[in-house]
Amino acid sequence: xxxDFYVRYYVGHMGRYGHEFLEFEIAANGLLRYANNSNYRNDxxxxxxxxxxxxxxxxxxxxxxxxxxxxxDDRTWPEPDRIGKQELEIVLGSEHICFxxxxxxxxxxxxxxxxxxxxxxxxxxxxxxxxxxFSLIALHFKIKPI
Amino acid sequence: MADFLEVDNAxxxxxxxxxxxxxxxxxxxxxxxxxxxxxxVSDRDEGDYDRVEDLGEGEPGPQxxxxxxxxxxxxxxxxxxxxxxxxxxxxYGEIKNIHLNLDRRTxxxxxxxxxxxxxxxxxxxxxxxxxxxxxLGQTIAVDxxxxxxxRKTKKKRN
Numbered sequence: 001x002x003x004d005f006y007v008r009y010y011v012g013h014m015g016r017y018g019h020e021f022l023e024f025e026i027a028a029n030g031l032l033r034y035a036n037n038s039n040y041r042n043d044x045x046x047x048x049x050x051x052x053x054x055x056x057x058x059x060x061x062x063x064x065x066x067x068x069x070x071x072x073d074d075r076t077w078p079e080p081d082r083i084g085k086q087e088l089e090i091v092l093g094s095e096h097i098c099f100x101x102x103x104x105x106x107x108x109x110x111x112x113x114x115x116x117x118x119x120x121x122x123x124x125x126x127x128x129x130x131x132x133x134f135s136l137i138a139l140h141f142k143i144k145p146i
Numbered sequence: 147m148a149d150f151l152e153v154d155n156a157x158x159x160x161x162x163x164x165x166x167x168x169x170x171x172x173x174x175x176x177x178x179x180x181x182x183x184x185x186x187v188s189d190r191d192e193g194d195y196d197r198v199e200d201l202g203e204g205e206p207g208p209q210x211x212x213x214x215x216x217x218x219x220x221x222x223x224x225x226x227x228x229x230x231x232x233x234x235x236x237x238y239g240e241i242k243n244i245h246l247n248l249d250r251r252t253x254x255x256x257x258x259x260x261x262x263x264x265x266x267x268x269x270x271x272x273x274x275x276x277x278x279x280x281x282l283g284q285t286i287a288v289d290x291x292x293x294x295x296x297r298k299t300k301k302k303r304n
Contacts, residue, residue, distance in 0.1 A: 053293045
């Protein structure tokens with residue numbers, strides 16, 4: 001089946017409205033799963049899934065490889081705290097990373113951290129991943145208003 | 147009792163199998179890095195995932211999205227503009243939606259795009275004609291964005 005591949009991203013926190021989080025994962029067979037949860041105003045979890053094509057899997061791999069995230073390490077990154085947590089898990093070939101860190105609000109926070117270069121790679125990669133996944137979920141599931 | 151269980155829980159069974167193959171894949175990886183390995187349990191587990199109704203007979207192939215058919219395009223030149231995409235693709239049908247995302251770090255295009263047509267015929271002809279063509283001198287690849295999943299064993303309820 002070719003090289004192994006898996007991506008998962010989580011960002012969330014515990015608070016007044018329960019466990020509010022966004023999480024998505026893409027497996028090597030093309031299954032994209034997306035979950036968004038909040039109990040704000042008694043809301044419930046949104047869960048969507050779809051199978052993406054091989055070309056898209058290939059592009060996702062390219063984006064991850066070009067970011068060189070697999071070379072980084074989260075050892076000196078800020079630890080998750082009360083404000084929240086981010087988690088990025090990637091299996092690419094024979095390497096498996098699972099980085100956790102606090103929420104990041106701005107590029108400034110990245111630059112002031114103990115590992116600005118590594119955290120910057122993480123910061124931009126997750127933006128690119130979210131951008132792709134949000135486009136996919138919106139296009140596949142959202143109905144256009146009249 | 148075992149037979150009854152198997153038929154009724156076919157979907158649960160399949161979900162477990164998928165998770166199993168994901169954890170097998172994770173175990174195969176030789177080098178691990180990161181603080182997240184002693185992580186907690188996911189909170190995603192309540193309920194099934196929504197998906198767009200698969201109207202086909204369970205054969206593999208492209209999957210329709212909620213209101214149309216979506217193509218995925220890669221290899222787009224980073225300085226291309228939405229008009230370049232629109233002009234090329236509108237030859238094959240009326241474009242209902244284009245997403246042309248930016249690279250958040252450089253400000254240039256990330257290199258991929260999503261184009262939606264209302265009908266399968268329009269999308270198919272755009273895919274066949276434009277796969278391997280050029281934009282700003284750079285070759286693009288065009289394929290479906292979404293495909294049908296592996297065939298599920300149908301549940302029988304009497």
